[in-house]
Amino acid sequence: MVDFGFDIKHLFPQPIIRVQPHSLRPKITQLQHHHCSLTGNPQRRHLTLPSCQLSQILDVMGKLSADAQGLRHPVTTADKLTADQVVYLMADEAAGHWAITGLLKVGTKDLFLFDQEGCCRRANQTPAILDFYVHESRQRCGQGKLLFEWMLEQQGWSARKCSVDRPSKKLLAFMGKHYGLVRTIPQGNNFVLYEGFFDGPITKCNTVRELQATSRFRSQSLARDQTQLSIRNGAHSGHFRRAIANQESELKTSLHGRRRNEPRTFASTTCIQGSRGRSSDHN
Numbered sequence: 274m275v276d277f278g279f280d281i282k283h284l285f286p287q288p289i290i291r292v293q294p295h296s297l298r299p300k301i302t303q304l305q306h307h308h309c310s311l312t313g314n315p316q317r318r319h320l321t322l323p324s325c326q327l328s329q330i331l332d333v334m335g336k337l338s339a340d341a342q343g344l345r346h347p348v349t350t351a352d353k354l355t356a357d358q359v360v361y362l363m364a365d366e367a368a369g370h371w372a373i374t375g376l377l378k379v380g381t382k383d384l385f386l387f388d389q390e391g392c393c394r395r396a397n398q399t400p401a402i403l404d405f406y407v408h409e410s411r412q413r414c415g416q417g418k419l420l421f422e423w424m425l426e427q428q429g430w431s432a433r434k435c436s437v438d439r440p441s442k443k444l445l446a447f448m449g450k451h452y453g454l455v456r457t458i459p460q461g462n463n464f465v466l467y468e469g470f471f472d473g474p475i476t477k478c479n480t481v482r483e484l485q486a487t488s489r490f491r492s493q494s495l496a497r498d499q500t501q502l503s504i505r506n507g508a509h510s511g512h513f514r515r516a517i518a519n520q521e522s523e524l525k526t527s528l529h530g531r532r533r534n535e536p537r538t539f540a541s542t543t544c545i546q547g548s549r550g551r552s553s554d555h556n
Contacts, residue, residue, distance in 0.1 A: 275372060275374070284330075291360075292362055297354065298324060331351045332350050337408070342441045358380035361377040361427075374407065375407040377406075379402055380403055386464070405444055437466075458471075
């Protein structure tokens with residue numbers, strides 16, 4: 274669990290709350306009231322608004338999540354939260370006071386993806402799991418499953434239809450244990466999809482612009498294939514040149530022999546004789 278220097282009980286009317294960007298922006302009336310409170314009572318200057326407290330919680334939990342996953346920079350911060358993203362915070366009072374125990378950040382993405390057959394598909398407003406962290410003191414006791422299930426119900430999603438951005442080994446194990454999601458569909462980006470994701474109305478890429486937009490997903494594999502092909506071509510370039518030269522030589526020989534064996538027509542003989550005659554006249 275994670276403790277803060279302020280009481281979080283008033284932030285949690287229930288064990289799991291939903292935080293969006295507008296929750297982090299204090300209202301003007303709140304600011305005015307807070308300013309009057311501080312000027313009237315100097316002993317309360319350490320107090321902060323609920324929106325500021327939520328921002329602090331997001332920053333601290335995002336940092337802990339990044340440390341647990343070995344990331345250099347947090348995925349979740351108050352400043353980076355966008356309008357199409359939601360953070361679910363979980364807390365309890367098992368230690369005798371309210372403390373934060375988990376964080377789950379989700380959102381929607383417009384992605385170009387590849388299905389099982391390798392066909393490119395455009396998936397708009399794709400459900401995406403962006404960050405998931407449960408404090409070490411609450412792991413392996415059902416807290417993560419409770420938080421994830423609450424999110425699915427609130428969002429109206431199913432686990433099979435969720436894409437997962439840069440999942441950790443723990444998150445992959447979590448999806449396999451609780452939802453039976455093990456078989457993945459390889460992608461060219463950092464998202465992980467599970468079999469069954471494409472069961473439903475997902476648009477296939479048809480236009481040139483859409484197909485070009487997917488090239489960045491295959492750039493690495495294409496570059497690797499081209500490098501290997503260049504190496505093979507360089508190793509066998511002498512053999513290929515000799516083979517092509519032999520084919521050209523055989524073709525010339527065949528054409529020359531065919532011309533010698535073909536009977537000359539009267540018109541061609543006359544033209545030849547006439548040309549000889551004209552040449553002798555010039556001489």
